Amino acid sequence: MTEAATEPETVVDDEPAEAPADGQGLHQPKRWLIAAAEAVAIVLLVVAAVWCWNRGVVQLSYPVEGREPLVSTRYHGNWLGTATAALTLAVVLVLDAVRQVVLAARTRPQKAAEADM
Template sequence: MTEAVTESDAEADVADEQPPAPPPAGPGLHQPKRGLIAAAEVVVVVALVFVAVWCWNRGIVHLAYPIEGREPLMSTRYHGNWLGTAVGAITLAVLLALDAVRQVVLALRTRPQKAADSDM
């Protein structure tokens, strides 16, 4: 009824099993299309800087109240929504600029095959 497993059968089973195949390699780090992505990010950074300057200028309003016989009373009014938008735009611009630098480095950096093989 039951069959005994011998050592030769166990060795045959182990010999038949092969290690799983490694997953297919994804794209390498060097991809020239990353340069186009970096260029697009630089354009967006420039646009965000212009938006930030425009919002900041709208967020600060200088007012003058004339008084007879004296210099006018000067006052400054700050609009938080415009100033907050300017700060947000600059923050996003800085993050995109950092990513653009990263994309350029990844687009340009190449390693010769001999150097890549010797590291392993």
């Protein structure tokens, strides 16, 4: 006779995993400081982006006798690219700052967290 192949039994653990004892969980109040530092970095990056953009667009005026001067605009790609990169980094930091604030705001005292279980 042949024996039927049996699969190993899987054990289901109904108890939730405990948070690490060393305080390395997701919800940490120090995230407010990280979000504040990112907010400062966002402001600095936006100011740098505006400054770089203004340096990247140059208006040139050529005088012509008997008419209005000819005005042309010259674009410097290195400054415009730097401005775009700074603004992109600022947007990424905005997303992370929102994430940090949400995680910091959801921090609950340990007794309240245990009472919910």
